[in-house]
Amino acid sequence: MPELPEVEVIRQGLSPHLLGRRIIAWRCSNKKLRLPMPRKALTSWVESEEVVAVERRAKYILIRLANGAAVIFHLGMTGRLGLFPVRSPRVKHDHVRLLLDNNLELRFNDARRFGSIQVAGSREGINDIFVSIGLEPLGREFTATYLLTKAGTRHQPVKNFLMDSRVVAGVGNIYVSEILFCAGIHPLQPAADLTLKQWQLAVRCCRKILRQAIVCGGTTIADYVNAGGEAGYFQQKLQVYGRKGQPCRRCKNPVARIVLAGRSSFFCNNCQRLEKRQS
């Protein structure tokens, strides 16, 4: 489900409902998520604490508590977070429930279990979780010079480079294709080849597309209140992702699909030229 825009939409949806609420208890399934269930920490740090903020870092959602601790969710590929009445029927793959003081509960549902829940007890503990995560693409420091420096002499395809969470946080497989199309950069172009001008374009496109996607409610379902959920409508704006063989919206050439680092990558051979350059 979630790249940065989807996670941000979920955060925005949850925030007003969670702020000021007290987490009175927790329950979890016996299935193992990507990380072990933090049972002890949930009891010692989370139970009976009040929510003071709901934040996002990369693709993580942080629920900050009055005691300085935080519950940190990652949604993996199929994770969902939603608020439900406590007595509403539970469904398959509900793995964590945080019971609130208003007869609602936050439920984490994840079919593939690539997601995770972590509890950090302090500011340092929270920082530790994010030590190796790169810059926020919507933040001030995310600039063309930063990317130029980071790229250094790396020959890795620019698509893989931009999906490296140590470089930039939250750019996933859908939006990276869209960003590179917007910037007219071929996904196979080695990262080290890009000029400052190209990086400037890439940064502008990245910001533009992620912001648009957030405004549109993301590319998929963001069901943060009730069982119903609301569909994001950014998929209508996708230029290349998932459009193999269909005409490029800019030049009508068929959109191409290749596999990079095991992931589908979509682009237009005409609008995104692979530049041969010796260096």
Place this chain on the structure above:
DNA sequence: AACTATACCTGCAAGC
């Protein structure tokens, strides 16, 4: 060091 392949899971759609 840099980069790629693989593993982790379930569900769904397409093809036979």
Place this chain on the structure above:
DNA sequence: TGCTTGCAGGTATAGT
């Protein structure tokens, strides 16, 4: 209908 195959929005790791 039922089976098999391939594919899916992520990331840590093992391997080259």
